[in-house]
Every structure is written in structure tokens, then in C-alpha cells.
Amino acid sequence: MLKLVKYLKKSAGIIVVIIALLFLQAYCDLSLPSYTSDIINVGIQQGGIEDAVPSQIRDESLKQLFLFMTTKEQQVVQKHYEQKEDGLWKLKDVTKDEREELNSIFAQPMMIALTLSADSEETKQMKEQMQLPEGVSILDAMMQMPQEQLDQMKSQMAEKIEDMPEMMVDQASVSYVKAEYKAQDMDLDQLQSQYMKTTGIKMVAMALVIMVASVSVAFLSCRVAAGFARDVREDVYKKVVSFSNAEFNKFSTASLITRSTNDVQQIQLVMSMIFRIVLYAPILGIGGFMKVLNTNTSMAWIIGVAVGSILLVVLVLFAVAMPRFKKLQTLIDRMNLVTREILTGLSVIRAFSTEKHEEKRFEDANQTLTKTNLFVNRCMTFMMPTMMLIMNLITLLIVYVGAHSIDDGLMQVGDMMAFIQYTMQIIMSFLMLTMMSIMLPRASVSGNRISEVLHTSLTIHDPEKDKIQEQSKESSVEFKHVSFAYPGASENVLTDLNFVAKHGETTAIIGSTGSGKSTLVNLIPRFFDVTEGQVLVNGVDVRDMK
Template sequence: MFKVLKYLKPFVLSIITVVALLVVQAVCDLSLPDYTSKIVNVGIQQNGIENAVPKEIRKSELNKLMIFMTDSEKSKIEKNYVLSENDKNIYDLKTKDEETIDELNSIMSKSIMRVSGIDMANKEGAIPNIPKGMDIWSVIPKMPQNQINEMKKGIDEKLENLDENMLTQSSVYYVKNEYEKIGIDTEKLQTNYILTSGAKMLGIALISMAATVTVGFLAARVAAGMGKNLRKDVFRKVVGFSNTEFDKFSTASLITRSTNDIQQIQTFMVLLVRMVFYAPILGIGGVIKILNTDTSMAWIIGVAVVAILSFVSVLFALAIPKFKIVQKLVDKLNLVTRESLTGMLVIRAFGTQKTEEQRFDETNEMLRKTNTFVNRIMALMMPTMMLIMNVITVIIVWSGAHQIDAGNMQVGDMMAFIQYAMQIIMSFLMLTMLSVILPRASVSAGRIGEVLETNVVIDDPKNPKEFNKEEYGNVEFKNVSFKYPDAEHNVLTNINFVAKPGETTAFIGSTGSGKSTLINLIPRFFDVSEGEVLVNGVNVKDINQHELRDEIGYVPQKGVLFSGTIESNIKYGVENLSQDELEKASDIAQAMEFIDNKPDKFQTEISQGGTNVSGGQKQRLSIARALAKNPKILIFDDSFSALDLKTDAALRKKLKEEIHNSTMLIVAQRVSTIMNADQIIVLDEGNMVGIGTHEELIKSCEVYNQIAQSQLSKEEL
């Protein structure tokens, strides 16, 4: 997986931008529960009054509060309150510093609770030596300090168990009453606070939304770009594969790896970029916020995390082995489908449709069962996660209700705690979703890595040589032997011959004698096991592959056409081919005969694989494509087999008339095709058993003589 991640290198700037935006998004998301808490605690429960420090207070009330303050506390109050310019009976708060207000809040809330406690006790007649209903505040200032301290101590004992926030909330009612007596509209104050907080929440939500949308856009772009680069490199690698590598990977598997496997990685990358940075920020931030909100319920989050991790561990233990099986079954299904489609005519001819349907159904059913098993397990994830989240919410409400009843927590704090708990669980859920896709993506990455890391057997030399211009067109085999990888016996043994420009060298032999294998050594589709193959006087292993194959016009045994037009297929190797050259190549290949009969001539559409033309037409177009290159070396690998004798003869005649300077190498099954060749090489079980002209071989080579007699009459011989 890590080897595939190197493809993220071109997108480093985008990833850095994504990380920055995810931090912004996480900070915004973590801020919202705090605002919700403040709206409930301050906006609703405290009527928009944030703390126990009044912005305006009557002089008489401030004097009351200062009775129970220490000298240092009185000094702080006097420093931060000044007489109003409009009303000398009212003090205004002059500071806006938050730290100072926090200090004043602690002082004022305790004093307010003391004053409120004495007022209540006085109304109930619970203060010794003070008649019920008497103005106690005219008496207390005249009392000895030790009596005042005793009163203060008695009230403070009752306040010890109250949380700082609860003290503030309780004191707010006193501040509200004071505001109303001064003439401040507390309802407007409350409305303004709620609207201001709501506007801030809306702004934060919009910033979070903008960050989320941008992250989604960049993540998709990074994943798509990575997928494109992976597909490009896989395709380039596969294009460079020799037959040795194709023996290792089936065509169906390579198609699956280039499409389905890369798609799996692309999907994983979208989630990786969006979640792998966001989830930890959200989870850690949520834990920090919870610890700052209330630590007495932190154990609930621990229970949730343990439950999620236990569930996910069991899930993975069941699912991961199945992911590997799924990808192999997709390979197998593609293989069966491809074989059935390409071999449809044979299937119909032998009436084996039911057999092929059964073969397909078996693989399809195995894939369905495996996918169903995996999907059922994965389907359990979301309901289980929702159950955990709902159970945690119930536990928080149950525990929080007791805390609120005991006066240790406010309602808004409990609501914030629930939201933070959900954010922490969601962060684990995101990582879990990522982990679900990770095993499948990891399998896919491994399969792609196998292709990319495969060492190509046939590669370009580090210091390629130039062709020897004096030997242009020469093809020479020196003591060449060849065997396929992992094979025990040679397919070709000790082959020696020279093919010269302007001459035709033909190869003939029984089926399996090594004719096509020998021809494939020239363009270096395989490398020789022993000896040398020289083209233009240079060993093919020492030449750049593109330059080597640029000198060769190759017509394979099975004609291959590409989707497009007749013109595009003939111009396949030479894009800037003129119309005259196009027609000349087609004329030599005897293709003009059927091209002229087409309504669109050279613009006639060719379907995929050339299925809308006959085998003979396909071969003639393949020959025209090779001739259009005007190569120094022409290779025909049994390329006349689908031609009738008349067309075969006409084609050979045209080749002899028009192609003078090229080295021509022909593999053939029919003696009539090659009997006029300058030299004929006879192969038998990988050995050269004869070389010479038709007349010479009839006399000297028993194998050739037998082949010729089986095909030609005595007069033709």
C-alpha cells in the first residue's frame, strides 16, 4: 500500500491545503456545542446575563455586597466600578478584560449569594435578635466584625458544595432584578444575546460548510489524479510486457487490475484525504472539550470507545479474508466472460451454451455468496454504531440529570457533553469506515504493485548501439537456441542463416516445428537463450526496442485490426502517410479490390477486433499496414493462410515487382507460397534440417520433399 502512496507526491500542495481546511472545519465543528451550551445556560436560563458582574448597579446594592468582602476584594471592586456620569446613585463597570471579569465574577457571585441568603433568612425571621421584616441592612453595617464574619461563615458552609457555574447561575437572578430596578430591558437583553449567539453559530456553520465543500473537491481531484497516474503507469508497464510476463498475468486479470483495483484505491484515497486528518482532530478536540466541560462523566466516553473498538475488531476478523477472495473471483468472472464472448462462434458451433452458462453461473454464484457475506457484515456496522450512540446518549442524560439535580451541572453543559460525545464517536466511526475499505484497497494496491514491480525480461540496453549502415537490412542468426522460461527443452536449437536485402527467405515445417518462434526472435518479442540475432549487423539486445521495431514491418499469424476506419488501420504505424502511398500499400496487399466496393472507401468503419470484415480481408489490411511503413525488413508470419490461391499468387507477384530493397521473411504452410523464394529454411522439431532453393531442397531434404509431395502434383514439383 505504501508503494502506491508515492503517487500522492504530485498532489502535496493540495493535501497541505486539505489539512489546513480540515483543521478549520474541525475547530468550527467543535465550537458549535459550546455556543449551544451558552444559548441554553446564558440565553435561556440566565436571561442573556453572562455572569454575576453587573454592568450597572445601584450604589446602595454595591455597598451591601461589599459588607461581606475582604479588603483585597473591596479594592478590586472599587478599581473596576465608577459612578455613572448620568446618575450618581449608579455604578458602571469600566473594565472589559475577560480575566478581570472572571475574578470579579467569583467575588460578586459569593457576595450576592450571601446577601440573598441573609435577605431570605430575614424574611423567614431566622436571624437571632433581629425582628422579622426589619431593615437588616441598616443594622448589619453597625454590627461587630466578628459577628459579620460568623454570618458570612454560616452562609459559606452552605455554598461549599456548589460549582462555580452554579454560583454564577444562581447569582444571575439577583443581577436581573437589579437591572429591572435600574430600568434596563432584560427581555431585550435576552433576545439580543440569543440572536447574537445564533448569528455567530450560523457564521461558523457556513465557514465549516465552505471548508467541507472545498475539501471534498480537492480530495476528489487528488484521488482522480492519482488514479489517472496509476492507470497510465500500469498501461505503460503492460505495453512493455513480453510474452513471458503475459504468461504470469492473464489478460482478464490485467483488465481487472487496471480498472476495478485502481477504482478501489481511488475510493479509498477520497476517504483517506477527507477523514484520516479530520477524524483525529475531531476526536482529540472533543476529548479536550469534554474534560473542560465536566470530568465526572468522562468514563462514559471510555465505555463508548471500548465498545466500538471491540465491535470493529470482530468485524475485521470476519471480513478481511473475504476481501482477498472477492478480488480473485472478480478476476475469474472477467476471465470466463471474456472467453465466452471471444469464443461465441465456437460455443454455438459445438452447442455448449448450457455448459458455458453453468461455468459462468458457478463463478458468479461464488462471487455473490462472498459479496453477500461481506456486505451483511458491513451492514451491521451502521445500526450497531447508531445503537452505541443512542445508548451513550441515554447514559449521558441519565447521569447528567443526577448531576443537574445535585447542582453540579447546568442543562447546557449536558447538551454540549452529548454533542461532544457524538463527535468523538463519529470520529471513531469515520476511522472505522476508512478501515473497512482499507483491507480491500490494500489487496488492490498489492495486485497493482505486482504489475508495476514486475521486472520486464526484455528491456532496452542502458547504452544502446547504432545500426551498422553498411549492413542495412541484413538479418543473421548465429548459433541461436531458444527455450521458453521454466521449460526443460529447447524449442529452437543451433539455428544459423543470413537473410539479405532484396531477397526472400522462407520458413517451412510441420506444426510446432518453431517457425513462428524463430520469427518472433527478430523483433525481440523473446530473447534468445543462446547465440545471437543480428539486425543491420548489431545484436538485437544492444538496440533500442523502438528503433529496432521501427525497421521492421510485421504481419502476425492472426490479423489484428483496431476500431476506427480502414485508413486509420493502414496508417497505424505511419500517421503522415500520403493518399498515394496509402493506395499503393493497399494495392500491393490486394486490398483495393474490396475497399473500392465499400461505399465509404477508406473511411469505412472497422469494428472492434475487425469483426465486420472477413479473415482474408483482415489479413490483407494487416499486410497493407506493414507495407505502408516501407520497412527495411518485412516479416510475414503465415500471413497468407486465409487468402485464396489466386489472391495469394497476385500478392506475391506484386511484392516481387514493388518491394526490391527490403529483406523479406515469410513463414508459410503452403509450398506454393514460398517455392520461388531465394532461400528456404526447413525446420523440424526446432532444428534446421535444410536450407536452399526449392529445387535444391527437393533433392537434398527429405522433410521438405515430403511436405512438397503432400501438397503439389508431380508436374508442379
């Protein structure tokens, strides 16, 4: 089949466009689970607050947070915030990396500040130990502490936070930002609604891009495949037209019909699927795996279980169905051969009353082809439910393992939902490749059959220069010491044959069945080349004519 790749050269530009569209489609497909996760985690659970970086913060709150920051961290925060006349510190325009740096700086101080300002049993005990009067908070008292005592207290708190999961620290810092916004009388419902709308619009835009890319890829793939099939079919036709009887005897007319029609259609179908599936599946699968590693590496083993299960099912199906797939094209050849023989020899069949025998021949060929097709299709029917069962079991496994991670504070609900979607995308990419891996062997057989026709060496070649026949009323056909043997035969059919058939005369060729009468006639139009001697038409050797 690889020998036919040269027919794609004309469509090289379109193929580049298809690959670019596939990358765009995969990017959008892989972005949707992330947006779904953001809607659940940020939009619903965190009220539209993305991280621990507040868009604005009160001066007293910032001073409290500075208690738990190093001097360098305080300088970074002051660099990216600007104090307004109302006393609020507002965030300047920052890059993604700068925001991540601010988030890491704010997270632990915010958690400590939230814990110390909460009305819990632990804070009450701390107030009693510090002997604070009523109405004085722990944070206010810490601002008045000596630096040594403050450092000692900060180190004790830092040790406790280090043992906590990062997810819990992030959630606590977001709760602090939410409480800060509430203290500033900000509309938290509006903030949440705005985040949900913005994310939803992005998802709709991504879905539209996926639709446009998918339709464009399908259209361009079909166009490339149709052009590919047209060129292959044209070359096969030109090659078959140049065949002599020797090549026709080698392939049979029925086989050449199948190769020019059904085999080309098989390759056209697979070619259109290659651009839509074979190229797209690895992009989606690799991209999904990379996204999974960024989401949660602790459950990556589940993907290994899923892929291993799919490969096991595929191997079993290959072992059972693949031999039948390879026989299909041969059986179609057989069916065409029997049908053609019956139709062309219909009058002879009726004359000798062999209808029952021919009906049995056709029935045998038809039943064999039908049974093989049914077997293959039943295997394919069995595959899809099995794959769906694996996908559903993997979903249950992810939910089970993910629930424990959520309970331990190692994961959020949105992350688990995104992990499920990424896993399904990876499984679907393997499933698509599996479907193609079943179709490719049949297409490969068809490709090899077509290549066999295209690369067949002709036994009869036209001369480089055509000898012009002399125009004469005395036209003649002359055989000079002609001998002929069929390719592969050990004996001659004709040996040292000499005669001249002149214009206006009647020359009778008489002999028993199999004596070589038809062979002799076929040598005149050069359906075969003589083994020895010459066949002359008007004095010119037929091998010197075009």
C-alpha cells in the first residue's frame, strides 16, 4: 500500500491544512475538560475566585499578611500592588508567571490569618494563653509582639502547614479572599456569575471551533481520498488496456474488475479515515495523557489499566478475525468470476441443461462470502460493547479512587471530572486506532493487489518507431517459420508454421479442438508474441507496428 503514497503528492498542500486543522481541533477538545473543571472548582466551589491573589485588599489586611512574609516577599507584593486614595491596594497588570508567584506568596499567610481570625476552640485557647483582653484579636496582638517571639510563633505555624495537602492551603486562601471581598462590600454573586458567563462563552467558542474544524477536515479528507482514487483508477485502467492475453490469463478478467473497482474503493475509504482518525487519534491521545499528568499523577495508573484492557481485547479480535479479513478480497474475486462466467456463457448453459450445476457454483461462492462477512461483522459487533464496558468500569474506578482523594483533600471534584474526560479521550483515541487497525489489513491487501497490476511487466512492448506499411492492393498475412508456446508451457502449440493469406482469397484454418486454431488467429493482432519466426502483415512484422 505504501507504493501508492506517491499519488498523494498532488494533494500535499491540502494535507498540510488538514494536519493543522487536526491540531486545532485537538487543542480545543483537550481544553474543554479544563474549562469544565474550572466551572466546578472555581465557579461553583470557590465563588468565581480563581486563586489567592486578590484584585484589591485593605491596608490593615495586607499588614496582617505581611507578618507571615519575608522581607523579600513583602517587596514582591508591594511591587505588584498600588495603594489608592481610599486605602485599598489594587493589583496592577501582571503576567501569568507573576500571578503564580504572588499566589505562592499569599497562600500560607492567608491560611494562617484565616485560622487565627476564626472563632474556633483552638483560637480561644490561644487567646487564653496570650491573656488577651476582650475585643483584641490574635493578629492585632501579634503585630505588637517582639520580633523574636513573633518568629518563634511563625515557625511553629509553618511546621503545621507543611504537613497539610497543598489543596487545603489553596482552599483556605481562597476562603480568606472571599471574606476580604465581603468585608469590602463587593457583590460576590456578581463576581461568581461573571466568571461562569466568561468561562461558558469560552466553552461555546471552543465547541464552534471544533465543529468548523471537524467539518473542514471531513470535507478535505474526502476530497483528497476521491482524487487519490481517481488517479489510481485511471492508471490501473491505462495499465489494463495495455495488457496482452498473457497478462489477462495471469490475473483473470474478474480479478481485474475487482481490483479496478472494489479494491480502489477500499483504499479510498481508508484514505479518508486516515486523515480523520489515524492522524487525529495520536494527537488526542498524547495530548490527553499530558493533560492527565498536569491534573493528577496519582491516578495515572488507571489509564494504564484501561489501555492494557483495550489492547487485550484487540489482540484477541485480531487473532480471530484477521485471517477472515484477508480472505474477503479473494472471495469477492471468486464471486465476480462465477457471476461473469454464468452471464457470458448463459446460452451454452441452457443448451447443455447445466443450470442446476451453475446455480450450485454460484450458491457456494455466495454462501462462503456471506459467512465470512457475517463472521467479521459479528466480531466487530462484539468489540464495541466490550469497549463501552471497559470505559464504564474505568469511570467507576476513577470515581472510587477520586472520591478518596477528595476526602483526603488531595483533589477537587472538578479535577476528578476533568480526569474522567481526559481518560475517555485517551481510551477513544485507542479505540479509533483499533477500528482502523482492523480496516488497514484489508486495505493493505487491496493496495498490494493494485500495485501488482501497476507494476506488472508487459510481455508485449510497442517499438520505439512504427514501420509504415506499403499501400498495396496485394495485401497479405504471412507466417514465416512461426513457432509458439504459451508462457510456462513445456511444448509448442504451433511449430514451424508457414503460409500466406492473400487479399481476395479465402484461407481456411481447420483442425480438431485444441489444435491451435484460436492461438494462430490471436498471433495476427499480436495478442501474443511468437516464440520463433515472424508474422507479417503487408510485409511488415507485427512486432514493428504500434
